């Protein structure tokens with residue numbers, strides 16, 4: 001392994017830069033050079049690449065986003081797109097790839113690996129934490145802390161005005177963010193796609209709260225909840241109860257910002273881990289961390305089923321929100 005190609009793909013997440021830094025520095029430490037590929041698979045196809053040295057990753061560990069930029073590429077889903085990418089890999093003399101991203105990124109990586117035999121290691125980077133094979137994804141810890149900070153602020157207003165707030169958080173098709181920030185933010189109700197939403201139950205709980213003099217409440221809604229977004233759910237509750245409400249959609253605020261300690265450390269470990277796996281001749285896996293131990297998982301196992309949400313936390317949330 002003489003030269004590694006590195007890119008970020010899918011939604012950006014805080015800690016991607018710390019991971020880029022770890023890949024570049026650990027590779028150079030092992031006498032392997034690094035080529036940075038811009039905008040994920042888009043740059044792999046167009047050939048927008050550059051050599052990276054130690055200085056190119058200075059002063060980025062604390063920055064959110066990704067200096068390599070990111071994109072979602074439709075072209076890479078075609079055989080022709082992947083063929084063009086393989087040509088660029090050859091042109092640049094790249095012997096292996098590190099792909100930082102979510103499960104869409106890994107599906108592309110797996111196809112590419114199968115068709116062109118280019119060694120690839122995936123690193124889980126997404127705020128959603130919806131990737132199997134790792135306890136946490138890079139960016140998740142920062143995102144939940146950012147969301148929680150906003151929820152705490154909204155609670156001040158909810159309490160001052162005796163209001164019910166429905167706050168929508170990201171998470172794509174999963175409720176990891178919603179469940180964690182709901183418990184940490186003392187939400188009265190948490191709606192996630194993993195649990196069937198019962199509008200009657202939400203309504204009863206809020207009414208019960210009002211009857212016992214609790215006039216402000218926070219309902220956390222995961223964007224992927226099957227009943228629809230926070231506006232729709234709030235309106236359904238209003239129809240049943242007559243309770244007035246306010247809605248806040250936290251949106252992309254959750255994606256940016258300086259990564260937390262946990263995200264920087266995780267990103268550093270996984271970035272260096274990916275390089276070392278490539279050097280050892282491993283390929284077609286994602287490197288994750290399970291119970292504090294680095295674990296490789298074959299790429300195809302990543303999307304072969306859904307990552308389980310913590311059932312005990314769901315129970316705890318119910319117990320504490322009465």
Ligand code: F6P
Nearest residue numbers: 011102126127128170171172255
């Ligand atoms: O995967 C990260 C994520 O922020 C999801 O939580 C969200 O559903 C999606 O990306 C939003 O994507 P976009 O930035 O393309 O609107």
